[in-house]
Amino acid sequence: MRQVKTHFTIMLALALCLGLFSGNCFAQSMYDGISGPEMQRILNNMGFSTELTRDDAGDPLINSSEDGLNFQVYFYNCTNDVCEAIQFYSGFTQTNNPSAESINEWNTTKRFGRAYRNNNGDSRVEMDALVTGGVTEQHIRNLASTWKIVLQQFAQHINW
Incomplete structure (x- = not known):
């Protein structure tokens, strides 16, 4: 009798999970890579304004901004416009660029986002992410958040 109850409990849980009664355990789609239009839709739904274009290699490129801070989303390892990785990027050009020590401090004390200075001494901050292998839309939203x-903390760090 115990085995029948256990079997019934498992079947009931499975039925609930599959949405036969109510609820759905698989409410979010899983991504094995992301396209430019999909990423643009997610960012737009989060309140970002976006412009979808293409980079010099023909891969998707999103231009966006947050509180007056411009940034781009670059796409990597793309096949048929579905890409395995993205990079959030922002460059800052200013007359009083932060020192190498200030950039090193950022990289030492911050877990996400790496900073550097380009050949002109201008500040840059980037954040890479893999978006393959079964990530949810919520995961991609968390990356954007x-x-x-x-981006906001880096702008403060360099007194932008």
């Missing part, structure tokens, strides 16, 4: 924090 983390980037928003990184």
Whole structure:
């Protein structure tokens, strides 16, 4: 009798999970890579304004901004416009660029987002992410939310 109850419990849980009664355990789609239009839709739904274009290699490129801070989303390892990795990027050009020590401090004390100075001494901050292997839309939204924090904190760090 115990085995029948256990079997019934498992079948009931499975039925509930599959949405036969109510609820759905698989409410979010899983991504094995992301396209430019999919990423643009997610960012737009989060309140970011976006412009979808193409980079010099023909891969998707999104131009966006957050509180007056411009940034781009670059796409990597793309096949048929579905890409395995993205990079959030922002460059800052200013007359009083931060020192190498200030950039090193950022990289030493911050977990997300790496900073550097380009050949002209201008500040840059980037955040890479893999978006393959079964990530949810919520995960991609979390990446964008983390980037928003990184971007704002970096702008403060360099007195932008």
